[in-house]
Amino acid sequence: xxxxxxxxxxxxxxxxxxxxxxxASGFTFSSYAMSWVRQAPGKGLxxxxxxxxSGHSTYYADSVKGRFTISRDNSKNTLYLQxxxxxxxxxxxxxxxxxxxxxxxxxxxxxxVWGQGTTVTVSS
Amino acid sequence: DIQMTQSxxxxxxxxxxxxxxTCRASQSISNYxxxxxxKPGKAPKLLIYAASSLQSGVPSRFSGSGSGTDFxxxxxxxxxxxxxxxxxxxxxxxxxxxxxxxxxxxx
Numbered sequence: 001x002x003x004x005x006x007x008x009x010x011x012x013x014x015x016x017x018x019x020x021x022x023x024a025s026g027f028t029f030s031s032y033a034m035s036w037v038r039q040a041p042g043k044g045l046x047x048x049x050x051x052x053x054s055g056h057s058t059y060y061a062d063s064v065k066g067r068f069t070i071s072r073d074n075s076k077n078t079l080y081l082q083x084x085x086x087x088x089x090x091x092x093x094x095x096x097x098x099x100x101x102x103x104x105x106x107x108x109x110x111x112x113v114w115g116q117g118t119t120v121t122v123s124s
Numbered sequence: 125d126i127q128m129t130q131s132x133x134x135x136x137x138x139x140x141x142x143x144x145x146t147c148r149a150s151q152s153i154s155n156y157x158x159x160x161x162x163k164p165g166k167a168p169k170l171l172i173y174a175a176s177s178l179q180s181g182v183p184s185r186f187s188g189s190g191s192g193t194d195f196x197x198x199x200x201x202x203x204x205x206x207x208x209x210x211x212x213x214x215x216x217x218x219x220x221x222x223x224x225x226x227x228x229x230x231x
Contacts, residue, residue: 035220037168045160045168045211047220059218062125095167109215110158110173117167 009118022096147212
């Protein structure tokens with residue numbers, strides 16, 4: 001079964017750090033681009049970051065650029081999101097998602113597999 | 125950055141109704157457009173990619189159309205399990221952007 005399982009969420013103080021992980025199974029992880037998408041309470045979906053299948057190319061939303069770092073370990077079938085300098089507006093459910101392709105920008109590049117999400121709360 | 129808008133923001137419909145949701149991009153994105161369905165407390169689900177291609181396992185009552193800047197998602201006969209929020213997303217260029225969503229609820 002194709003599956004993504006996020007972990008690492010929790011309560012953190014403003015200015016703090018967290019590292020999210022996403023364990024993949026049931027597909028050839030190294031063949032697909034991956035992404036993080038978040039959803040603040042009661043709000044819509046916000047794309048956060050993406051990484052190519054090889055890990056050589058990374059992309060970020062302006063709202064997290066310079067604070068968040070996406071990475072992957074293809075030998076461990078795991079995607080990561082290192083989040084530093086966290087702010088209250090980073091509070092959200094964070095989903096990892098698999099692209100249909102090794103690329104991030106293409107006409108067939110929908111995100112076809114999603115994890116269940118992990119909750120990050122930034123509060124003092 | 126490419127901005128995505130959706131209309132309406134919400135709609136009320138009955139089982140069996142034909143429902144159409146519109147998505148507009150701030151610049152041409154060819155057919156680099158996806159549609160997702162999200163139910164409360166659940167992860168999004170990919171319905172349509174490349175503007176009109178049905179994702180595997182998605183019922184054929186869902187269809188997508190459009191190219192350039194204007195796109196539509198149509199549910200031909202609304203079923204009880206279709207009450208949800210629908211989002212469009214462009215994958216033409218980064219930052220990848222989602223529309224604000226359209227909530228479909230029961231009339």
